[in-house]
């Protein structure tokens with residue numbers, strides 16, 4: 385087999401090594417990975433500046449499952465928002481799915497999120513006037529794809545096949561959380577973020593949500609970053625990151 389500079393090994397059946405581009409080396413972040421370099425977040429208060437995060441350095445490899453733990457107010461949600469490209473750092477670099485989001489426009493970040501990221505919010509953030517089915521189909525339809533059949537299959541997978549046409553307010557908390565998880569997986573994201581996915585749930589429902597979070601992608605290696613107070617959920621991850629007053633503990 386011969387190589388030409390324009391040939392990139394993107395297909396699974398390509399065995400020969402890809403010619404290495406000049407800028408690439410072992411430390412270049414790739415698809416599915418996350419990187420933070422000297423990241424800080426400072427917000428302006430009326431008469432002072434509040435540093436919420438400081439000197440954050442981390443690397444999360446594609447397919448890794450990482451828990452972020454720490455006391456209330458230690459900066460977990462803020463860090464998750466920065467890693468997911470929902471918010472920008474005050475200083476430092478954040479690489480999401482191989483892209484330097486500290487140096488990109490909001491439009492580029494939005495496109496990157498739509499392509500690569502699933503996010504399960506602490507308070508679900510479902511669209512209140514839309515059925516469970518429409519909530520799950522929405523991210524696909526925003527990309528111009530028809531989402532109905534995929535949304536139905538996902539809701540069946542999370543055990544809500546009999547609740548397709550319920551509005552969020554007609555669902556229990558655990559059911560809403562399951563819709564939020566189905567929605568987060570709808571676009572088959574390479575990286576899934578979940579903020580306290582089992583908070584406010586009873587133990588049995590929490591366990592079911594955990595199983596879904598880790599079991600939705602049997603065939604795929606989704607990177608999972610989960611903020612949690614739940615020691616049991618944290619223990620199921622490959623690695624634990626501990627935040628203390630805005631800094632990562634070694």
Ligand SMILES: Nc1ncnc2c1ncn2[C@@H]1O[C@H](COP(=O)(O)OP(=O)(O)OP(=O)(O)O)[C@@H](O)[C@H]1O
Nearest residue numbers: 427428434436454455456457458459460461462463
């Ligand atoms: N936009 C903001 N303006 C001012 N202060 C903020 C802002 N966002 C977060 N904070 C403060 O930063 C700190 C970290 O907030 P964050 O929500 O990241 O904490 P957390 O670790 O997720 O806490 P919890 O476990 O209670 O959810 C808190 O003290 C919060 O009050």
Ligand SMILES: [Mg+2]
Nearest residue numbers: 460461462579
């Ligand atoms: Mg939080």
